[in-house]
Amino acid sequence: MSLTAARACTTLYDMAKTAVYSWRLSSERRDALEREARREGVSVAQILDRIAEQWLAERGRDSGDDAVEQERLRRAALACAGTIHGRDPHRSETVGAAVRARLARRRAT
Secondary structure (H helix, E strand, C coil): CCCCCCCCCCCHHHCCCCCCCCCCCCHHHHHHHHHHHHHHCCCHHHHHHHHHHHHHHHCCCCCCCCHHHHHHHHHHHHHHCCCCCCCCCCHHHHHHHHHHHHHHHHHHC
16 A cells, blocks of 8 residues: 555544544653554544443443443432422422412402
8 A cells, every 4th residue: 555545544433533533642652652652553533432332331431321421420310409398398399389379468458
């Protein structure tokens, strides 16, 4: 393959890559990543994508189905939520009628 030959960019699962992320790393780590990419015949970006995918998979955070995480968040939110204690335990069911009655009394005066 020549340097000017066009290569199609293939991505994992044919996902289009539109995000760019940049960070600083030691020159030793950069060199190691570049060596590994050359050894495997892939780009550094492909190496980093594979590393990130494996890291997320190990933690179960890249399953695409976040139902477990949503349930955890729901339980955490419910632990902070509560009820307002008052004399009428059915207040939420009768609030509409109570507001209408109060407005009617104001209009009557």
